Amino acid sequence: MFEKIALIGIGLIGSSLARVIRCENLAGHLAISTRSADTLKRAEQLKLGDSYTTDPVEAARNADLVIVSVPVGASGAVAEAIGPVLKKGAILTDVGSTKASVIAQMAPHVSQGVHFIPGHPLAGTEKSGPDAGFPDLFKNRWCIFTPLPDTEPAALERLSEFWRRCGANIDTMDPAHHDMTLAIVSHLPHIIAYNIVGTADDLEAVTKSEVIKYSASGFRDFTRLAASDPTMWRDVCLHNKDAILEMLARFSEDLASLQRAIRWGDGDKLFDLFTRTRAVRRSIIEAGQDIDAPDFGRQAVGSPEKKTAE
Amino acid sequence: MFEKIALIGIGLIGSSLARVIRCENLAGHLAISTRSADTLKRAEQLKLGDSYTTDPVEAARNADLVIVSVPVGASGAVAEAIGPVLKKGAILTDVGSTKASVIAQMAPHVSQGVHFIPGHPLAGTEKSGPDAGFPDLFKNRWCIFTPLPDTEPAALERLSEFWRRCGANIDTMDPAHHDMTLAIVSHLPHIIAYNIVGTADDLEAVTKSEVIKYSASGFRDFTRLAASDPTMWRDVCLHNKDAILEMLARFSEDLASLQRAIRWGDGDKLFDLFTRTRAVRRSIIEAGQDIDAPDFGRQAVGSPEKKTAE
Ligand SMILES: NC(=O)c1ccc[n+]([C@@H]2O[C@H](COP(=O)([O-])OP(=O)(O)OC[C@H]3O[C@@H](n4cnc5c(N)ncnc54)[C@H](OP(=O)(O)O)[C@@H]3O)[C@@H](O)[C@H]2O)c1
Numbered sequence: 148m149f150e151k152i153a154l155i156g157i158g159l160i161g162s163s164l165a166r167v168i169r170c171e172n173l174a175g176h177l178a179i180s181t182r183s184a185d186t187l188k189r190a191e192q193l194k195l196g197d198s199y200t201t202d203p204v205e206a207a208r209n210a211d212l213v214i215v216s217v218p219v220g221a222s223g224a225v226a227e228a229i230g231p232v233l234k235k236g237a238i239l240t241d242v243g244s245t246k247a248s249v250i251a252q253m254a255p256h257v258s259q260g261v262h263f264i265p266g267h268p269l270a271g272t273e274k275s276g277p278d279a280g281f282p283d284l285f286k287n288r289w290c291i292f293t294p295l296p297d298t299e300p301a302a303l304e305r306l307s308e309f310w311r312r313c314g315a316n317i318d319t320m321d322p323a324h325h326d327m328t329l330a331i332v333s334h335l336p337h338i339i340a341y342n343i344v345g346t347a348d349d350l351e352a353v354t355k356s357e358v359i360k361y362s363a364s365g366f367r368d369f370t371r372l373a374a375s376d377p378t379m380w381r382d383v384c385l386h387n388k389d390a391i392l393e394m395l396a397r398f399s400e401d402l403a404s405l406q407r408a409i410r411w412g413d414g415d416k417l418f419d420l421f422t423r424t425r426a427v428r429r430s431i432i433e434a435g436q437d438i439d440a441p442d443f444g445r446q447a448v449g450s451p452e453k454k455t456a457e
Numbered sequence: 458m459f460e461k462i463a464l465i466g467i468g469l470i471g472s473s474l475a476r477v478i479r480c481e482n483l484a485g486h487l488a489i490s491t492r493s494a495d496t497l498k499r500a501e502q503l504k505l506g507d508s509y510t511t512d513p514v515e516a517a518r519n520a521d522l523v524i525v526s527v528p529v530g531a532s533g534a535v536a537e538a539i540g541p542v543l544k545k546g547a548i549l550t551d552v553g554s555t556k557a558s559v560i561a562q563m564a565p566h567v568s569q570g571v572h573f574i575p576g577h578p579l580a581g582t583e584k585s586g587p588d589a590g591f592p593d594l595f596k597n598r599w600c601i602f603t604p605l606p607d608t609e610p611a612a613l614e615r616l617s618e619f620w621r622r623c624g625a626n627i628d629t630m631d632p633a634h635h636d637m638t639l640a641i642v643s644h645l646p647h648i649i650a651y652n653i654v655g656t657a658d659d660l661e662a663v664t665k666s667e668v669i670k671y672s673a674s675g676f677r678d679f680t681r682l683a684a685s686d687p688t689m690w691r692d693v694c695l696h697n698k699d700a701i702l703e704m705l706a707r708f709s710e711d712l713a714s715l716q717r718a719i720r721w722g723d724g725d726k727l728f729d730l731f732t733r734t735r736a737v738r739r740s741i742i743e744a745g746q747d748i749d750a751p752d753f754g755r756q757a758v759g760s761p762e763k764k765t766a767e
């Protein structure tokens with residue numbers, strides 16, 4: 148599809164892209180760039196591309212498509228470095244989990260004639276690094292674009308086609324709405340998960356080993372999200388601050404009200420909330436966004452002791 | 458193992474017990490009792506026992522082992538009803554998720570010569586009712602007893618052996634410690650999950666259908682817990698109030714501090730917390746309490762579109 152694709156950043160997302168680009172034969176030449184010599188070496192051992200460099204400028208030069216897959220806080224510096232060498236007609240995109248901040252950081256460094264199209268594939272796992280990627284990570288997942296007002300439809304369509312070939316379905320929305328939506332469906336859940344695991348880790352009355360031993364009773368479900376990459380999530384928190392603070396305020400308000408219902412023994416209120424939330428789960432399963440196997444189907448893959456306890 | 462076992466309550470837990478009692482041949486006669494005619498009929502269709510009644514007294518009469526598996530708020534009334542007919546030497550136990558309250562409710566109705574041993578199998582799923590049970594629910598899970606000071610060791614050992622034959626491992630602790638431990642490993646996670654799903658359900662800026670569509674980005678992981686039985690969880694909240702309020706207070710305090718770090722852009726603090734929580738996940742996996750497959754192994758059981766997105 149493209150003569151030369153450059154991947155800047157070769158972690159979970161970058162290396163999954165490298166793998167699907169190879170499988171689907173989407174690039175004549177695949178140039179890989181990452182910050183550290185170690186990660187670069189690992190990418191080379193995994194044979195993820197055709198050329199390897201720690202210099203993003205070298206990778207981006209002459210590329211028809213440049214995909215930046217680094218923590219969102221680093222996207223400005225990358226754009227500043229590669230901006231001057233991007234060729235006319237090239238498409239520059241990213242995969243960052245926040246969009247308004249990435250646009251503010253990158254857009255100033257993109258010269259006329261280069262198509263800058265911010266993107267975010269809603270696909271990932273709690274793992275990171277080049278070994279964590281796999282070619283069908285994006286299959287049947289959403290990739291959201293937040294095009295700028297002057298984005299050329301032809302360039303957007305070309306990038307959309309690229310992501311469709313990677314397996315994704317395309318959505319577009321404006322950056323502010325993206326950031327608000329992701330704040331509730333992704334950022335708040337991760338922050339809450341990090342927080343509850345932190346709270347449990349700090350207790351004196353219940354030992355750490357008890358928390359671990361009995362974790363299958365519910366706690367465990369939060370630890371997967373709380374094991375996600377700290378750098379990525381620090382950057383998400385810093386770069387989607389307003390939307391996250393808004394969601395946190397609502398969450399805390401609701402929690403205070405729930406706490407009050409518990410303190411005053413308001414069983415009807417508890418029952419109503421606990422009933423309403425069941426319906427959301429049902430919709431998610433009907434929408435094919437989760438499996439209905441009890442315990443996420445852990446039984447099917449794990450040994451019997453991997454069942455959910457309460 | 459027992460001439461006659463009576464199960465009072467035949468939902469997820471009761472019907473799983475019925476199934477494993479049958480498989481392992483643990484009772485000469487298995488008497489089943491449940492409140493409603495509908496549930497009783499279903500239990501009979503499923504051939505879960507040898508006799509069926511909506512009258513707990515009839516089921517409990519002459520039983521050597523009586524297991525009460527009803528919402529914790531209903532355990533007092535059940536004990537009051539069956540207390541007078543329990544035979545000398547019989548063991549009376551329960552499976553309730555809170556222990557101090559269940560003891561306070563049931564103990565006054567147990568006459569001398571009956572062995573009352575409160576218990577809690579840490580095994581369950583988000584499903585309820587007699588169809589939800591399965592015989593190896595308790596396999597390799599913990600069953601915690603909170604024996605009273607005057608519990609006879611021989612009776613405790615007999616009940617322990619029963620649960621071991623059901624597949625469980627046995628732990629004992631005092632009721633207050635049980636309630637504190639479960640508050641953090643189970644009750645707080647469920648309450649937080651209910652709360653976040655409620656918050657998402659109330660938003661105006663992001664539509665319900667967007668929340669569902671993009672739920673695989675993290676939100677989804679909470680919805681399983683938030684789909685648990687409303688009656689059971691209302692009762693847990695009402696009957697483990699003090700420990701839950703204590704954990705909620707700590708959680709909220711920690712969340713306020715995290716919120717402050719986000720507001721003031723304290724990246725180091727965020728990074729430290731997000732790093733520390735990763736270690737907890739690692740310990741849980743090492744302890745065999747979860748599988749390390751990305752996305753809980755959903756990929757292995759679901760179709761490709763069931764992957765976790767971020
Ligand atoms: N993980 C997910 O679930 C997910 C899902 C959708 C979108 N995203 C977004 O995708 C992007 C990459 O995430 P990932 O999961 O692929 O991360 P990752 O596995 O941790 O890989 C990060 C990559 O970025 C490079 N990098 C890190 N810090 C850098 C810096 N300061 N300057 C330049 N390069 C830097 C790393 O290079 P070295 O290793 O050489 O240091 C590595 O190549 C992030 O913006 C994230 O928000 C993530």
Ligand SMILES: NC(=O)c1ccc[n+]([C@@H]2O[C@H](COP(=O)([O-])OP(=O)(O)OC[C@H]3O[C@@H](n4cnc5c(N)ncnc54)[C@H](OP(=O)(O)O)[C@@H]3O)[C@@H](O)[C@H]2O)c1
Pocket residue numbers: 456457465466467468469470471491492493494496497526527528529531535552553554555577578579580581582583584585586587686689
């Ligand atoms: N679910 C879990 O994950 C889990 C795990 C460990 C322990 N537990 C504990 O196990 C107990 C039962 O939970 P479960 O999941 O088996 O519940 P379930 O599937 O909802 O079944 C509840 C059973 O209790 C009966 N019941 C409900 N309300 C009653 C009342 N007011 N008076 C008398 N009987 C009543 C029901 O009878 P009808 O259907 O005939 O009305 C049914 O037989 C609870 O104490 C819970 O805390 C649950």
